[in-house]
Amino acid sequence: MPSVTSLDHLYKNLFAKMVGGLVRSIGIKNINTAEDIVQETFLAAQLQWTKAMPENPKAWLFKVCKNIALRHFKNEPVNSNIEEAFYIPIETNNTQVDPAFEMLLTCAHPRFSPKQQVIFALRYSAGFKVDQIASILLSKPEAITKTLQRIKLLIKTENLVFSPEQPTATSQTILLNIxxxxxxEGYKTSCGKSILNTSLCEDALSFTQVILKNPTLSTPDAKALYALMLFNLSRFEARFTKEGDLIDLEHQNRATWNSEMIKVASHYLYEAKAKQLSKYHIEATIAYLHCTADSFAKTDWGKIVSLYQQLHLINESPFIQLNLAISKFYAGHLSEALLEMNDLGTNTFIHNYHIYHVTLGKILDKKNERPLAIQHYQKAITLTGHQPEKKYIQNLIDKASYSN
Amino acid sequence: MKKFMLLIREDLRLLEQMTQEQSEADIQKMVGWVEEITQSGNFVQGDPLENGMTLVTKDEIISDGPFIEAKEAISGFTIIKAESLQQASEIASSCPLVHTGQIKMEVRPIMEF
Known part of the structure; x- marks a missing residue:
């Protein structure tokens, strides 16, 4: 009898490969049909495996999927392509491109918004179900379905030309951004350390590995992005207590950071050397400085300040300016940090952003202006809807009140 | 990438009737969206506008707006970076307040020389 988990596991691993394999033979315009065929396959598995579990479930799925597809396109010319397409995913032939990766290249089209690309990739490259995507993106399943339909409509009606074989410079940039x-999204702390999040980070990492193995795609930017992911993953678990409460960078147990991963990441960052630095280079270098510092206090904050300044030049935004202010604060430039914060406070968006008030609270706390600090912490609590963050801020309030 | 201005239009009369909680909740939604499009590398700048306005013409300065027949007026703006007018429009349509029908966005490419 198939356990639900094993079938779910196969679905997660094979859905995108099967849809991608079909799309390869019947064309991206028929993506809905491809998806229907794959869904029918898994439905058949659910029904039949309760009677008799096949010896090789994976091969069974591909065979049934192929048969349904052949039946569906019985008298059509694409029929002959289907046999061929299905030969590939089953065989573990390294020279063949993974159809799930091809789907990723497909959505790396400048016609779509980054959000649409991410949603498409989560569904058709990573194989997450619609309700899982909704929970990852803190959205509603209906909204996800609507976005997917919109993308598929654009693919159909606008006759977009996709050539996964020859990615342009634009599509390479988009690919890395996706x-x-x-x-x-997987790394965000607002959703806690759920299995979905871990799995999403791993998917992003393994697609980046595919890119690094491809001579055309393996650019310095791609290597820097890979390094950034590894630096962050090295402390994925250290960000939470056993109970799932948040631990900030300052209070994480650095001994639990994955030092092997940090070594590999440092290697890739070194390999990523380039004349023109991307945001991935800068973010990875910041992560490198954190990961290799002996303690929070011994971190090279001065360097981090200048890196955020560089990042602000590439991608000017109040959120990066906020990070700049935070790094100035930890670098010991208290008054400079406050100036930066006052400047930011006039921005409506930042003024309603919980991290702005947490930061201001911490700066004022440090200056022994505790009642004012507490006011900002309290404002921050009202501005976030995420329980672990609320709890973290409440903790800051308790500490500040206690030291009064 | 090119720059685009998103002109936010909404019913100013409804906006005036809003309670503070409602308008704070809306701002929260906008903050989430701005954070999202910042991370994706599209946000440049933006602000909501206050309700007061005047209309300055050759002959006079009129001070009791809104001045157009429709009850909708510009209530804010956002500048974003995008590959094309089409992509800019898809980004604009991802705004949660557009989803609820509360605001509309006019997407205009900023002229470059």
Missing amino acids: LYLMFS
């Missing part, structure tokens, strides 16, 4: 965003 993986960066996928990873960031």
Whole structure:
């Protein structure tokens, strides 16, 4: 009898490969049909495996999927392509491109918004189900379905030309951005350390590995992104207590950081050397400085300040300016940090951003202006809807009140 | 990438009637969206506008707006970077307040020389 988990596991691993394999033979315009065929396959598995479990479940799925597809396209010319397409995913032939990766290249099209690309990639490259995507992105399943339909409509009606074989410079940039965003969604602390999050980070990492193995795609930017992911992953677990409470960088147990991973990441960052630095280079260098510092206090904050300044030049935004202010604060430039914060406070968005108030609270706390610090912490609590963050800030309030 | 201005239009009369909680909740939604499009490398700048306005013409300065027949007026703006007008529009349509129908966005490419 198939356990639900094993079938779910196969679905997660094979859905994108099977849809991608079908799309390869019947064309991206028929993606809906491809998806229907794969869904029908898994439905058949669910029904039949309760009677008799096949010896090789994976081969069974591919065979049934192929048969359904052949039946569906019985008298159509694409029929002959289907046999061929299905030969590939089953065989572990390294020279063949993974169809799930081809789907990723497909959505790396400048016609789509980054959000649409991420949602498409989560569904058709990483194989997450719609309700899982909704929970990862803190959205509603209906909204995810709507976005997927919109993308598929654009593919159909606008006759977009996709050539996964020859990615352009633009699509390469977009590709890295999709993986960066996928990873960031998985890494966000607001959703806690759920299995979905870990799995999403791993998916982004393994697609980046595919890129690094491809001579055309393996650019310095790609290597820097890979290094950034590894630096962050090295302390994935250290960010939470056993109970799932948040631990900030200052209070994480550095001994639990994965030192092997940090070594590999440092190697890739070194390999990523380039004349023109991308945001991945800068973010990875910041992560490198954190990961290799003996303690929070011994971190090279001065260097981090200048890196955030560089990042601000590449991608000017109040959120990066906020990080700049935070790094100035830890570098010991208290008044400079406050100036930066006052400047930021006039921005409506930042003024309603919980991290702004947490930061201001911490700066004021440090200056022994505790009542004012507590006011900002309290404002921050009202601005976040995420329980672990609320709890973390409440903790700051308790500490500040206690020291009064 | 090119720059685009998103002109946010909404019903100013509804906006005036909003309670503080409602308008704070809306701002929260916008903050989440701005954070999202910052991370994806698209956000440049933006601000909501206050309700007061005047209309300055050759002959006079009119001070009791809104001045157009429709009850909608510009209530804010956002500048983003995007590959094309089409992509800019898809980004604009990802704004949660657009989803609820509360605001509309006019997407205009900023002229470059």
